[in-house]
Amino acid sequence: MKILVALKQVPDTETKIKLGADGxxxxxxxxxxxxxxxxxxxxxxxxxxxxxxxAEVTVVSLGGDSVKDxxxxxxxxxxxxxVLLKSDATDPLSIATALAAFAKEKGFDLILAGxxxxxxxNSSVGxxxxxxxxxxxxxxxxxxxxxxxxxxxEREVEGGTEVVEGSLPAVxxxxxxxxxxxxxxxxxxxxxxxxxxxxxxxxAPAGFTTVAGMVMPPARAEGRKLDGDPAQQAAxxxxxxxxxxKVF
Amino acid sequence: MILVFCELKDGKLRxxxxxALSAGRxxxxxxxxxxxxxxxxASVAGSGDAAKYGADAILTxxxxxxxxxxxxxxxMAIADAVKAKGATVLLGAATAMGKDxxxxxxxxxxxxxxxxxxxLSMADGKLVAVRPVYAGKAIATTAFASGIQxxxxxxxxxxxxxxxxxxxxxxxxxPAGDFKAIVKEILAKGTGKPDLTEANVIVSGGxxxxxxxxxxxxxxxxxxLGGVVGASRAAVDAGWGLSHDMQVGQTGKVxxxxxxxxxxxxGAIQHIAGMSGSKYIVAINKDPEAPIFKLASYGIVGxxxxxxxxxxxAAKALGIGAH
Ligand SMILES: Cc1cc2nc3c(=O)[nH]c(=O)nc-3n(C[C@H](O)[C@H](O)[C@H](O)COP(=O)(O)OP(=O)(O)OC[C@H]3O[C@@H](n4cnc5c(N)ncnc54)[C@H](O)[C@@H]3O)c2cc1C
Ligand SMILES: Nc1ncnc2c1ncn2[C@@H]1O[C@H](COP(=O)(O)O)[C@@H](O)[C@H]1O
Numbered sequence: 001m002k003i004l005v006a007l008k009q010v011p012d013t014e015t016k017i018k019l020g021a022d023g024x025x026x027x028x029x030x031x032x033x034x035x036x037x038x039x040x041x042x043x044x045x046x047x048x049x050x051x052x053x054x055a056e057v058t059v060v061s062l063g064g065d066s067v068k069d070x071x072x073x074x075x076x077x078x079x080x081x082x083v084l085l086k087s088d089a090t091d092p093l094s095i096a097t098a099l100a101a102f103a104k105e106k107g108f109d110l111i112l113a114g115x116x117x118x119x120x121x122n123s124s125v126g127x128x129x130x131x132x133x134x135x136x137x138x139x140x141x142x143x144x145x146x147x148x149x150x151x152x153x154e155r156e157v158e159g160g161t162e163v164v165e166g167s168l169p170a171v172x173x174x175x176x177x178x179x180x181x182x183x184x185x186x187x188x189x190x191x192x193x194x195x196x197x198x199x200x201x202x203x204a205p206a207g208f209t210t211v212a213g214m215v216m217p218p219a220r221a222e223g224r225k226l227d228g229d230p231a232q233q234a235a236x237x238x239x240x241x242x243x244x245x246k247v248f
Numbered sequence: 249m250i251l252v253f254c255e256l257k258d259g260k261l262r263x264x265x266x267x268a269l270s271a272g273r274x275x276x277x278x279x280x281x282x283x284x285x286x287x288x289x290a291s292v293a294g295s296g297d298a299a300k301y302g303a304d305a306i307l308t309x310x311x312x313x314x315x316x317x318x319x320x321x322x323x324m325a326i327a328d329a330v331k332a333k334g335a336t337v338l339l340g341a342a343t344a345m346g347k348d349x350x351x352x353x354x355x356x357x358x359x360x361x362x363x364x365x366x367x368l369s370m371a372d373g374k375l376v377a378v379r380p381v382y383a384g385k386a387i388a389t390t391a392f393a394s395g396i397q398x399x400x401x402x403x404x405x406x407x408x409x410x411x412x413x414x415x416x417x418x419x420x421x422x423p424a425g426d427f428k429a430i431v432k433e434i435l436a437k438g439t440g441k442p443d444l445t446e447a448n449v450i451v452s453g454g455x456x457x458x459x460x461x462x463x464x465x466x467x468x469x470x471x472x473l474g475g476v477v478g479a480s481r482a483a484v485d486a487g488w489g490l491s492h493d494m495q496v497g498q499t500g501k502v503x504x505x506x507x508x509x510x511x512x513x514x515g516a517i518q519h520i521a522g523m524s525g526s527k528y529i530v531a532i533n534k535d536p537e538a539p540i541f542k543l544a545s546y547g548i549v550g551x552x553x554x555x556x557x558x559x560x561x562a563a564k565a566l567g568i569g570a571h
Contacts, residue, residue: 124351136428157344158443166429208360
């Protein structure tokens with residue numbers, strides 16, 4: 001089985017976001033870059049399938065030279081090969097188109113991605129990729145079983161779990177709970193240093209969306225503390241919610 | 249036409265779909281276009297509700313094989329409807345289904361897509377979307393260059409405004425062919441309570457709850473307020489038997505209720521990312537320096553095990569229930 005895992009490089013979740021001078025992006029100074037958290041579950045699932053069923057795991061990331069860190073880390077964890085698709089595209093359909101072109105050329109049985117790339121927060125590259133390749137999809141997956149040319153996935157929906165069955169090839173996007181990602185071993189880290197990362201100029205068409213502007217969120221109105229003993233605090237809270245906030 | 253993909257629940261229009269329709273109505277009025285409500289499924293009984301939220305046309309794509317949700321079939325049906333009606337804007341709620349089908353439909357249409365938007369407008373005949381990025385740490389404006397523009401609206405953000413529409417019903421052909429993936433069953437939790445993303449009131453517990461059993465006091469408060477219970481990641485990951493879908497935050501649910509009550513939650517940046525869009529925030533924490541108080545509309549410094557039961561008592565005495 002050939003598995004592709006799409007990895008996105010994003011700012012660490014601890015990052016305090018500052019706006020860039022162009023007013024359309026974030027200021028990258030002092031930002032620590034990591035693999036998007038959901039993508040770690042996607043990669044872990046691929047590595048587990050490799051161990052249980054035998055699979056060749058390729059990781060791909062679209063971006064600039066810096067995303068090599070993400071790819072190198074995936075190699076250290078156990079991915080077999082890594083490809084950098086060079087592009088500065090940020091629109092989800094542009095990215096999905098470039099990933100689809102690459103996936104089509106190489107041919108994969110299974111494509112794993114995160115259900116949401118931290119930062120852009122679009123949750124769209126997975127389903128777009130599936131459509132562009134004309135294959136099945138299951139998103140926000142918490143449990144995955146692979147059969148003979150088929151899959152069974154449990155995905156999180158409002159108030160329950162949907163069991164999705166379909167045929168391979170398929171795009172599956174990972175949700176927290178799918179597995180517990182491993183840490184890289186020293187041997188893995190040393191081994192990854194020797195591996196080469198293939199670099200390919202991506203074909204990412206423009207013309208879908210652009211970020212026209214970015215601002216900081218409006219500051220929340222200043223709140224106040226409620227005094228007294230618990231009973232008095234409770235009374236004060238409901239009085240405030242009724243009279244000031246008019247919630248009830 | 250501005251087309252809105254709508255969902256039904258128990259034969260009624262979902263609240264989040266009513267919100268998307270209202271957002272669509274505003275755009276239609278601003279651009280002098282018609283508003284269409286699209287329903288896909290084996291039965292679309294209840295689709296008439298869309299006329300209450302300003303739909304000029306109710307488009308139905310009804311066929312037996314669509315009884316179970318299929319991403320590829322629904323995306324096809326939606327894209328076909330967009331093409332058949334010459335729609336330039338396609339909207340839907342950012343629900344599990346909306347987030348699954350609409351990006352796929354957008355790819356099928358070669359259309360730009362903006363997910364989980366919190367404001368929409370038209371400029372020069374094109375959609376403009378405002379959306380939180382970096383988990384709400386910044387707000388971006390998305391401009392579209394494509395002829396067709398697609399967006400999903402974040403639940404609980406747009407107001408559902410009742411406004412009568414003509415609601416002329418038109419049946420559209422259903423997609424044929426083998427579906428690549430299909431929902432085989434739904435393992436419902438069957439609580440009958442709204443999902444966190446759609447709830448008006450959320451009572452969340454963190455590590456300060458000390459164990460899973462103690463969440464019963466949050467359930468009681470939530471019940472008294474007509475709300476649901478959420479949790480911090482620390483609580484979910486503590487092995488207290490809480491399910492992952494209760495988690496609020498950057499790697500959990502992004503919620504925007506009217507009222508969010510945080511109990512024993514410190515207010516880590518990743519938690520705040522999921523709930524800072526709440527209209528009113530109440531924090532109960534014994535540490536007066538806890539960062540959550542910076543965000544709180546009302547702060548209660550105290551032991552949650554003393555405060556929460558008092559809140560429940562007060563709520564019951566007042567006969568409170570969120571609208
Ligand atoms: C990649 C990544 C993603 C993450 N995603 C999320 C996410 O989605 N959601 C999330 O929540 N976190 C997330 N986190 C974790 C986050 O950083 C914090 O660790 C977590 O939010 C802390 O949870 P807490 O506030 O419940 O616990 P703590 O920080 O331990 O706070 C417990 C609070 O309870 C108070 N307390 C204790 N006892 C009482 C009492 N009797 N009465 C009143 N108050 C009391 C304490 O004063 C304290 O403030 C993420 C972290 C990482 C690295
Ligand atoms: N630039 C990228 N390179 C590789 N994979 C990506 C990229 N952007 C998004 N993805 C994948 O698509 C998923 C969803 O991203 P998004 O649609 O941006 O929320 C991510 O979790 C990644 O797995």
